[in-house]
Amino acid sequence: EDQVTQSPEALRLQEGESSSLNCSYTVSGLRGLFWYRQDPGKGPEFLFTLYSAGEEKEKERLKATLTKKESFLHITAPKPEDSATYLCAVLIKAAGNKLTFGGGTRVLVKP
Amino acid sequence: NAGVTQTPKFRILKIGQSMTLQCTQDMNHNYMYWYRQDPGMGLKLIYYSVGAGITDKGEVPNGYNVSRSTTEDFPLRLELAAPSQTSVYFCASSSPGQGPSSYNSPLHFGNGTRLTVT
Numbered sequence: 001e002d003q004v005t006q007s008p009e010a011l012r013l014q015e016g017e018s019s020s021l022n023c024s025y026t027v028s029g030l031r032g033l034f035w036y037r038q039d040p041g042k043g044p045e046f047l048f049t050l051y052s053a054g055e056e057k058e059k060e061r062l063k064a065t066l067t068k069k070e071s072f073l074h075i076t077a078p079k080p081e082d083s084a085t086y087l088c089a090v091l092i093k094a095a096g097n098k099l100t101f102g103g104g105t106r107v108l109v110k111p
Numbered sequence: 112n113a114g115v116t117q118t119p120k121f122r123i124l125k126i127g128q129s130m131t132l133q134c135t136q137d138m139n140h141n142y143m144y145w146y147r148q149d150p151g152m153g154l155k156l157i158y159y160s161v162g163a164g165i166t167d168k169g170e171v172p173n174g175y176n177v178s179r180s181t182t183e184d185f186p187l188r189l190e191l192a193a194p195s196q197t198s199v200y201f202c203a204s205s206s207p208g209q210g211p212s213s214y215n216s217p218l219h220f221g222n223g224t225r226l227t228v229t
Contacts, residue, residue, distance in 0.1 A: 041222070041223075043203070043220030043221050044201075045220070046217035089154075098144075098156055098159060101146075101153040101155075102153050
């Protein structure tokens with residue numbers, strides 16, 4: 001069965017304290033892995049798509065990487081405005097255009 | 112630039128009542144989706160549509176119905192509300208990508224409808 005697992009469930013950081021979020025997956029035929037950011041009371045907002053192992057993408061203080069079994073979202077020197085829930089999702093060949101989401105990691109950055 | 116608009120934002124239903132969650136998008140996207148989000152459980156796909164007149168079931172379709180008469184609108188119907196349907200519902204849309212990544216266009220989400228069934 002295809003599974004996507006995110007860890008940790010919650011992360012409390014001090015401003016400037018870098019950390020990494022993990023998204024591990026066991027799927028057959030990965031077509032792409034997506035990262036989304038979700039603020040309270042809002043819908044998820046697209047951050048990155050990664051297609052193949054070894055690929056990296058960056059946006060401001062965020063950097064996403066991909067291996068054959070997992071993806072990491074690195075947050076470098078976070079600021080309070082980086083507080084959000086971060087969701088990863090996978091697109092597999094057998095599922096057409098339907099994403100399978102992980103449970104998310106809630107990040108709180110304290111000033 | 113409206114994007115994906117969902118109404119209502121909040122709703123409380125009694126067990127057995129019915130309602131329709133509205134979703135409209137102004138990006139001319141072919142694909143539209145309905146997800147539900149429960150705490151710590153991620154997003155689960157209820158129904159999706161690849162174009163007007165075409166709909167299909169996702170992971171958790173029981174208790175829901177959809178229709179897609181236009182490209183813009185994709186309403187979700189709850190016929191007999193049950194407490195298990197208490198959740199936050201998100202509508203999303205996307206367009207087919209180009210070339211080798213033709214399935215990989217990102218989803219655009221609305222801001223959700225928070226539904227409580229008591």
